[in-house]
Amino acid sequence: MMGSGAYPYNVEGIKTKFDSNGETIYYTGFNETGKRIATSYGPQWFYTHGGGCVNCHSADGKGGVPVMMGYTVPADITYASLTTIENPPYTDAIKTAIRDGLDPSGESLSPTMPRWQMSDKDLNDTLQYIKTL
Numbered sequence: 001m002m003g004s005g006a007y008p009y010n011v012e013g014i015k016t017k018f019d020s021n022g023e024t025i026y027y028t029g030f031n032e033t034g035k036r037i038a039t040s041y042g043p044q045w046f047y048t049h050g051g052g053c054v055n056c057h058s059a060d061g062k063g064g065v066p067v068m069m070g071y072t073v074p075a076d077i078t079y080a081s082l083t084t085i086e087n088p089p090y091t092d093a094i095k096t097a098i099r100d101g102l103d104p105s106g107e108s109l110s111p112t113m114p115r116w117q118m119s120d121k122d123l124n125d126t127l128q129y130i131k132t133l
């Protein structure tokens with residue numbers, strides 16, 4: 001589990017200590033070993049400064065606030081919301097969205113959503129955390 005992980009920056013005023021690898025990734029974009037997860041796409045500031053899911057989807061996962069220099073409003077990624085999108089259902093497809101930026105029907109998500117080159121473990125842990133939102 002997380003120790004006193006020293007990250008280069010924190011999401012101000014929200015949280016600096018995390019209970020799981022998934023939560024660490026959600027808040028920082030780093031995994032529990034202190035490695036920044038490689039990404040492609042995303043807005044310029046994200047590309048240069050990094051960040052976690054929280055920077056766009058907010059602490060409660062509900063998104064909805066426009067991203068600085070982004071083109072698309074971040075989606076609600078609470079598990080309940082993702083899994084009520086029907087046809088085809090957004091369950092394991094969440095992983096494809098996170099890693100490959102594709103929605104369940106294979107359409108590309110907006111380039112504002114970074115593509116995260118995560119290991120299977122990091123991806124599973126992130127999904128596990130999202131399920132708690």
Ligand code: HEC
Nearest residue numbers: 042046052053056072073074075077097109110112113114
């Ligand atoms: C720089 C902003 C940004 C960051 C950081 C970000 N996202 Fe997103 N995300 C978006 C935007 C914008 C969308 C909506 C894309 C669209 O509508 O095409 C999105 C969409 C998604 C979707 C698809 C939801 C749907 O209904 O189609 C998932 C799942 C998701 N993000 C998960 C994550 C996770 C997990 C992380 C962290 C590992 C993350 N995002 C980090 C901006 C971001």
